[in-house]
Amino acid sequence: MQRSTLNPNRTFGVEIEFFGVRYDRVIEALTAEGIDVKHESYNHTTRRHWKLVYDSSVNKTGTGNSEGGHELVSPILKGKEGLAELGRVLAILTAIGAKVDKTCGFHVHHGANDLNLDGFKNLFAMYYKFEKWIDMLVPPSRRGNFNRYCKSIEQTQIDQMAAATTMNQLGGIFQSRYIKLNFQSFWVHGTIEFRQHGGTLEPNKGIQWVTFTQAMVERAMEQKIRVTHDRDAVDLDKQERRFRRMIFGDYKAGCLDNEYGQAFVFQTERRQHFQSRVA
Structure with missing residues (x-):
């Protein structure tokens, strides 16, 4: 990256x-x-x-x-x-x-006026590809497709997205603002809104989520994200490794010793926290 x-x-x-x-x-x-x-x-x-x-x-x-x-x-x-x-x-x-x-909820908007159509496509492809893993970073009430205020990105939307050639067409695919990644805020505020995180009043948790989601936006601007539909067949550990590789490239000592890296580490610890409560 x-x-x-x-x-x-x-x-x-x-x-x-x-x-x-x-x-x-x-x-x-x-x-x-x-x-x-x-x-x-x-x-x-x-x-x-x-x-x-x-x-x-x-x-x-x-x-x-x-x-x-x-x-x-x-x-x-x-x-x-x-x-x-x-x-x-x-x-x-x-x-x-x-x-x-x-x-x-704790909703985060990132300025997105510098994202073009491909950048938005990459971001939605990224979120869809890793949604099962991202689900494990938040409480059960914010996972899957069960919360009316942060619904999942659907495979049919991702399939339709591939043919979109304008921002208006993309907006027609992602019409609702009540999904985990809200495109409609772009028309109103010039932002992309991340809606999935549960309510928090913990300073570090809020700061790390803002930083983590900014890393996703920055990554979406840099290189095409390949859409795959095998996410349900890939275990969470492999998804986590794939996400780390997508953000940071080949793992090297010290590659996480930065703000994005520390935000990623914080999220992996959140995943461990939630999994320990289930075990």
Whole structure:
């Protein structure tokens, strides 16, 4: 892989779903720590500040909390400074008693205006090819095709994608925004949205997921990803090795001693964590 460290120019944004604390307490705590934040009615407008909105998808659904759910949406961030700000926000939410459960998600947008049609095709091929392995990096409620807010990429969509010659045709194939890799955000925000990760308030977990998914975007721009339909026949260990080779090339000592490498290692540890709970 050409780039092995965080791309300082690749913008990103996050949507943090949570519950358990009043909206005014969130605003107060973040403002006190120097975070520019405002409480707003629900909207899809990109702001220069953090915005806190009501989220009906987590409201009184498994939360046991009469306050309902919130979604905290970041402004456009980038680089190490952006990751540091994300970490601060997550730490503040944790400190004031915010909570997450299986109704919550942690959505990441990456700026994608520099991706062409082939770049998007590569990214969807990559996610489809390794979806079974990526499933094991997240809680069971975010796996497979069972969560209405992050559905799987279908083989029929991948087959249709091969014939697409325009971005409009690609958008017609991936019409829903409620899939693990949301193309529709490109038309609205100029981003590609990763929707699969479960809700989290852990700073390092959030930072590592942003970094990990950025590595996928960067890789998709560099070389064609071969689509294969043998993913169900390939065990997870082999899929993990294939993913590592795709991102980093031939394994060499020290090839993981960088930001993308450490994010990959973090995800493999997440997989081990979930597998140990099943064993």
